[in-house]
Amino acid sequence: xxxxxxxxxxxxxxxxxxxxxxxxxxxxxxxxxxxxxxxxxxxxxxxxxxxxxxxxxxxxxxxxxxxxxxxxxxxxxxxxxxxxxxxxxxxxxxxxxxxxxxxxxxxxxxxxxxxxxxxxxxxxxxxxxxxxxxxxxxxxxxxxxxxxxxxxxxxxxxxxxxxxxxxxxxxxxxxxxxxxxxxxxxxxxxxxxxxxxxxxxxxxxxxxxxxxxxxxxxxxxxxxxxxxxxxxxxxxxxxxxxxxxxxxxxxxxxxxxxxxxxxxxxxxxxxxxxxxxxxxxxxxxxxxxxxxxxxxxxxxxxxxxxxxxxxxxxxxxxxxxxxxxxxxxxxxxxxxxxxxxxxxxxxxxxxxxxxxxxxxxxxxxxxxxxxxxxxxxxxxxxx
Ligand SMILES: Cc1ncc(COP(=O)(O)O)c(C=O)c1O
Numbered sequence: 001x002x003x004x005x006x007x008x009x010x011x012x013x014x015x016x017x018x019x020x021x022x023x024x025x026x027x028x029x030x031x032x033x034x035x036x037x038x039x040x041x042x043x044x045x046x047x048x049x050x051x052x053x054x055x056x057x058x059x060x061x062x063x064x065x066x067x068x069x070x071x072x073x074x075x076x077x078x079x080x081x082x083x084x085x086x087x088x089x090x091x092x093x094x095x096x097x098x099x100x101x102x103x104x105x106x107x108x109x110x111x112x113x114x115x116x117x118x119x120x121x122x123x124x125x126x127x128x129x130x131x132x133x134x135x136x137x138x139x140x141x142x143x144x145x146x147x148x149x150x151x152x153x154x155x156x157x158x159x160x161x162x163x164x165x166x167x168x169x170x171x172x173x174x175x176x177x178x179x180x181x182x183x184x185x186x187x188x189x190x191x192x193x194x195x196x197x198x199x200x201x202x203x204x205x206x207x208x209x210x211x212x213x214x215x216x217x218x219x220x221x222x223x224x225x226x227x228x229x230x231x232x233x234x235x236x237x238x239x240x241x242x243x244x245x246x247x248x249x250x251x252x253x254x255x256x257x258x259x260x261x262x263x264x265x266x267x268x269x270x271x272x273x274x275x276x277x278x279x280x281x282x283x284x285x286x287x288x289x290x291x292x293x294x295x296x297x298x299x300x301x302x303x304x305x306x307x308x309x310x311x312x313x314x315x316x317x318x319x320x321x322x323x324x325x326x327x328x329x330x331x332x333x334x335x336x337x338x339x340x341x342x343x344x345x346x347x348x349x350x351x352x353x354x355x356x357x358x359x360x361x362x363x364x365x366x367x368x369x370x371x372x373x374x375x376x377x378x379x380x381x382x383x
Contacts (some may be wrong), residue, residue, distance in 0.1 A: 003345050006128070006129060007125050007128065007129070010125055011319050011374060013121055014080060014121065014345060014349040015031065015032040015033075015121075015347075016032075016334070017346065018030045018031035018032060018337075018344070018345055019343070020144075021029060021337055021343060022337070022343035022357065024278070025337060025338070025341060026234050026341065027087070027337055027341040027342055027343050028040070028341060028342050028343065028370065028373055028374055028377060029343045029363075030342060030343060030344055030362045030363045030366065030370075030374050031343035031344055031345045031361075031363065032343075032345070032363065033236070033315060033316065033363045033365060034236045034237075034363070034365065035234045035236070035365040035366065036365075036366045036367055036370055037234070037366070037367050039234050039235045040233070040234075040275075040279075040282070042275065042278070042279070043233060043235065043275050045182070046270075046271035046272075046274050046275055047267055047268055047271040049271070049274075050266070050267035050268075050270040050271045050274075051267045052210055054271050055266045055267040056266060056267060057266060058262070058263050058266065059091075059263040059264060059269055059270075060263060061091060061254070061258045061262055061263045062086075062089075062090050062230045062254060063089065063091025063242070063259065063263075063264065063269060063358040064091065064266065064269040064270050064273060065085065065086075066270065066273035066274075066277075067091060067269045067270070067272055067273035067276075068085035068086070068089040068091065068242075068290075068291075069085045069273075070273050070276035071083075071242060071270075071276075072084070073276075073280070074084045074276065074280070074283075075214060075244070077280075078201070078210075078214075079212050079214045079215040080215065081214050081215060081220070083129060083214075083244055084247070087142055087247040087250060088128070088244055088245060088246060088247060088250050089242055089243075089244055089250075090242060090243050090250060090253055090254055090257055090263065091240065091241075091242050091243055091263075091264050091269055092240075092241045092243055092257060092261070093239050093240075093241070093260075093261045093264055094228055094230055094236075094239045094241040095197065095199045095226045095227060095228035095230070095241035096241070097241065097257070097261055098120055098224070098226040098227075098241050098242060098243035098253075099123065099126060099163075099195065099226055100122065100256075101243070101253050101256040101257045101260050102195050102224040102226070102243055102245070102249075102253050102256075103123075103126040103127055103130055103132075103161070103195065104126070104129070104130050104251060104256045104260075105249075105252040105253045105255060105256045106160060106161060106193055106249075107127055107130040107131070107132040107160055107161055108130070108132070108160070108220070109129060109130075109131030109132070110131070110132070110133075110158060111131075111132040111133070111158055111159075111160035111161070112132065112133050112134075112135050112156060112158045112159045112160060113127045113132050113133070113134050113135065113159075113160060113161040113162070113163060114134075114135045114137055114151065114154055114155070114159060114161070114162045115134055115135070115136055115137070115162075115163045116129075116136075116137055116138070116139050116146065116151075116163075116164070116165070116168075116206055117136045117137065117138045117139065117350060117351045117352060117353075118139070118144075118168075118170050118171055118347050118350030118351055119136065119137075119165070119350055119351075120165055120169055120197060120350070121162070121350060123163050123351060124136075124161065124352070127161075128380060129278060132160065132161075134352075135154050135159075136295060136351070136352035136353070137150055137151050137154050138150075138351070138353075138355070139171060139173075141166075141355060142309070143173070143309075144168065144171035144172075144173045144174070145290065146175070146179050146182065148182040148186070151182075151186060152186055155186060155190075155192070158226065159190075159207070160191075160192065160193065161193050161195055162183065162186075162187065162192060162193075162195070162328065163194075163195045163197065164183060164194055164195070164196045164197065164198075164213070165196070165197040165198075165315045166179075166196070166197075166198060166200075166210070166211065166313075167200040167201075167203060167204055167210070167312065167313030168313075168314065169199075169200065169314050169316060169317040170204070170314075170316060170318070170345065170347055170350055170361045171318075171319050172309070172310075172311040172312060172316050172317065172318055172361075173313070174204050174208060174210065174211070174312040174313040175209050175211050176211060180211050180216045180219060181216075182211065183219060183341035184216060184218040184219050187219075187222060188218070192222070193222050193223070193224070193249070194213060194219055194222055194223040194224070195223070195224045195226065196212070196213040196219075196223050196224065196225045197224065197226050198210070198212055198213075198225055198226060198227055199227060199228040199230075199231045200227065200231060200284045200313055200314045200315065200342060201227060201232075201282075201305070202231075202232060202284075202286040202287060203231070203286055203287055203290050203313050203314055203315055203362050204312065205287060205290070205291045205294065205311065205313055206291070206311065206312070208313075209344045210313075212225060213225050214244065220246070221246060223245065223249075224243050224244070224245040224249055224253065224297065225243070225244045225245070226242075226243050226244075227241060227242050227243075227244070228240075228241040228243065229241060229242075229272055231283075231315070232282075232283050232286065233272065233275070234365070238265070238268050238272075239264070239265070239268075240264055240265070240268055240269060240272060254297065266343075279353075289326070290315050290364060290365065293315075293364040293365070293366070293368070293371060294311055294317055295370075296362050296368060296371055297317055297362065297364055297371045297374070297375060298317070300371065300372060300375030301319075301375050301378060304321055304378065304379055305323045305324045305383070306320065306321060306324060306378060307319075307320040307322070307323065308320065309359070314322070315363060315364050315365040316361050316362060316363055316364060317361075317362050317364050318347075318359045318360070318361055318362070319344065319359060319360050319361075319362055319378070320358060320359050321358050321359070321360065322358035324381070324383050325358075326358075327356035327357055327358040328356070328357075329346035329347055329348050329357040329358065329360050330348050331345045332346070332358075332360060333345065333360050334378070335381075336360070336378075336381065339381065339382075340377040340378065340380050340381050342364055342377040342378065342379060343375055344360040344361060345360060345361040345363075346360050346361075347359055347361060349358070362374065
């Protein structure tokens with residue numbers, strides 16, 4: 001039998017590889033982005049309650065209506081927008097499924113999709129599985145800012161979709177209102193759609209606010225916006241996210257979603273709906289919570305040869321090792337793993353054509369003690 005792979009160049013994700021290696025070596029894991037602390041016990045109780053109440057069979061494919069209503073209320077508060085829970089909100093298996101289903105829904109063979117590198121790793125394979133081609137436009141280093149002229153030059157008559165991610169993983173930058181205006185200008189009077197990955201919407205630092213396509217009337221009309229309760233509730237394993245889009249786009253997304261995952265864990269959806277009802281402000285503390293962690297790690301590494309570029313958002317912090325070792329982030333991440341037992345994530349896998357990189361990504365969604373231990377590991381590194 002000859003098996004022709006549809007994704008011949010794809011291996012295991014860098015996150016799974018690094019987490020596996022960390023377990024193997026007993027290393028501290030600041031690689032993959034997941035919290036190492038508990039979720040709110042109230043949420044645990046609500047999930048248990050929902051299961052005890054018998055919510056253990058298929059949920060409605062578009063999502064439990066109580067949850068969609070809570071999301072609509074949250075969007076109204078966050079972005080002053082009116083979103084119809086019936087026709088514009090779909091509950092998905094994490095943001096990953098919302099991204100995947102949206103891409104399969106609108107990208108056809110021969111279509112081009114533009115992504116900005118470094119790009120979250122699920123975009124490119126999803127586009128290729130849809131038969132499309134991914135056009136990679138790099139952010140301008142060292143600050144990872146948008147090069148709008150380059151984007152303009154990359155748009156062709158075949159461009160179908162632009163995938164945008166703010167706050168950006170792994171660059172740790174947050175788009176400005178002017179960035180969104182550029183995106184709107186480039187897509188104006190075209191059929192190009194936007195897929196906006198906003199899973200870190202509540203993790204924007206230093207008093208800045210998140211600029212969502214939801215709050216940009218022009219972009220809102222042509223965008224899917226994707227969010228994740230994994231990030232907002234510190235519960236990446238619950239696998240609940242959602243996609244928002246105008247009704248015509250939502251209808252297409254749901255056509256894929258119903259054959260992809262059909263519906264999402266009933267009890268968990270119901271529990272999250274009740275949680276949002278009981279704690280409607282829970283997300284307002286997230287920026288401060290993660291900023292304190294970012295600042296703790298930055299303070300703990302002050303005076304070392306490592307530099308910590310400004311992190312505007314997400315639950316990551318980049319570590320610049322250019323004064324410690326030669327560029328080569330994969331090699332350096334391997335050295336940290338084996339020499340000081342610290343797992344990090346190199347940025348090279350987020351690129352189609354990686355430049356020489358002297359940064360690795362650290363996850364700050366960890367207990368303070370874990371961050372202190374990680375700083376001690378880094379301090380013990382000998383060039
Ligand atoms: C930028 C970005 N998009 C999407 C996802 C996936 O989110 P989820 O875990 O809800 O599927 C992540 C997870 O780390 C992410 O960082």
